[in-house]
Amino acid sequence: MPERLTEARVKALAFEGKPAVVRDAKVTGLLVAVNKTSKSYKVQRDLWQGPRGRRVLVKTVRHTLGGTEEMTLDDARSRALAVLDQIKRGIDPNALPPDASGDAGAWTVRRMFEEYGADMRARDCVERSITDMMERLDRYLPKWGNLPITEVKRSAAREEHRRITANHGATTANKAMRDFRAAYNFALKVVDDPDALPGNPVAAVTFNKERASNRVIMPEDLADWWARVQALPNPLRRDMHKLGLLSGLRPGTLVGIRRDWVRLGDGAISIPRMKSGRSFDLPLSGHMVEVVGHAMAAGDVLFPGAPWLFPSRSSKTGEVIATQVWKEKALPSETGHILRHTYRTVAQRTGIDRVNARLLLDHTVPGIDGVYIHERALFDTLLAEQERMTAAILALLEPSTTTD
Known part of the structure; x- marks a missing residue:
């Protein structure tokens, strides 16, 4: 059975006549392999490859991270998460790199x-x-x-x-x-x-003409949208969609938020890497802090120990994973990226400064401003703007918010 490993426990592991493994309960897939002459951290996970909906099991991968004398348990857990994510995407970490000399x-x-x-x-x-x-x-x-x-x-x-x-x-x-x-x-x-x-x-090739994706939830429809979100049976999905609207985060980033990124006391979620390649401190208004806190409390009950803010359970393996799907049957075409468009539209209606609106959405600031403006130095300003944004959105939700 997996156990919650500690540095002391790893150090105390000893060879008892035959090779053995001890699995970590905190990071599923991380294990310590104990052999006659060494102890090492390894990861193990099934490798699935192929297009979505038609993925096939290729093999079970076991990959060595390093000896227990070479890295700390925390380092091993961090490295394990990265390698496990690589395997999840269908990449074999043990595969030989392509021949770089091939023309x-x-x-x-x-x-x-x-x-x-x-x-x-x-x-x-x-x-x-x-x-x-x-x-x-x-x-x-x-x-x-x-x-x-x-x-x-x-x-x-x-x-x-x-x-x-x-x-x-x-x-x-x-x-x-x-x-x-x-x-x-x-x-x-x-x-x-x-x-x-x-x-x-x-x-x-003559490329097809594509219609611009300018869909938003109209201001007069937001109260009805919020009421239908409130009616969703899963509290984590309710909070996920609420935070999506209140933050304007890209849906792929939203569902992948880890709990250790959340700093409620500072009013921020520190995301180490966005689509832009930069790190990003998402300012949290007071109401957003409540939504995130509620999601964490629900996660503690439904998925104790899960590292994600919005955990779910894989229908294939049964393991606890970060939520993968942001579409909602009860809200067809009204979740995901449309909330980002809606957030930006409300920002324009509210009179949020254009540069600040771009920074709140982790958009690149064009021109010379993009060179000299540093969003981390403007965090207090952006936090105040986020409060204005939340107030504007909540005002459009009346009377739904009175029963929130």
Whole structure:
């Protein structure tokens, strides 16, 4: 059975005639392997690969983090979380890296995407962007994976774009072709012999016209929206959607908030990495502090010891995980990114300074202001603006908030 490990417990573990493992109850998947001559921290987790909805179990991965004399238990837990997340995304931490000496002119499409993904990581791009790109390759361009990139012709690119449009929609087709275009441009940049690769075949594609995503929940509809959120049976999902509206956070960031990022006494959630690649201190108004505190109390009852603010249980494995789904059947098309648009719209109505509104949403500030303005130095100002934002939103929710 797993046990909550301590430094003293790890130090006391001894070899008793045969190899043994002791599993950590705090970080599921972390274990201490005790052998005759060594003790080491390891992680173990099933590796699933393939597109969403069609993932298959590849193998169970066991990966060594290091000896117990080389790293502390806290360091091992931090490292374990990162490696476990990597395995969860379908990446084998034990896999040998691609042969860097291979010339781009001989790459297959899959190899090209993998090399481009490695380049994105080197440029500190968000891992979710890389994962989504690889999943789109598997799902929408499966026949291209093993093709040499030199065999992808312009006519094939146009035909695949038309096929994906017909079967999966205009936006999806555009995304798949943009992925290929970006990866191929990377190959053109690094190929040893420029004459070995023809021009980018996606140049022949006429992209679909996409409708701008300007949807918001109209101010007069917010009270009804809030009432339907209040009626949700799961208290954690209620608080998740409320915080989504009150903060304007990107939904992927919202559902992944860890409890150790929360600093209620300081009125902040310190998120170490946003989509922008920066860290971000989200200012919490008084009402937001109440929502977060309520979510933590509910989590203590429903998922004791879970490290996330909005934990859930995997339908496949039964393990406790961060919530993955922000869509709600009772609120079709009214959760997720639309709340970010709504927040920004309310900020404009309320007269929040444009620069402050961008900083509250972790948007890049354009121009010279973006060079000289430092949001950490403006935290008190942004906290005051967040109070104004919450007051404006709550005013639109009357009379719903009187029974909150």
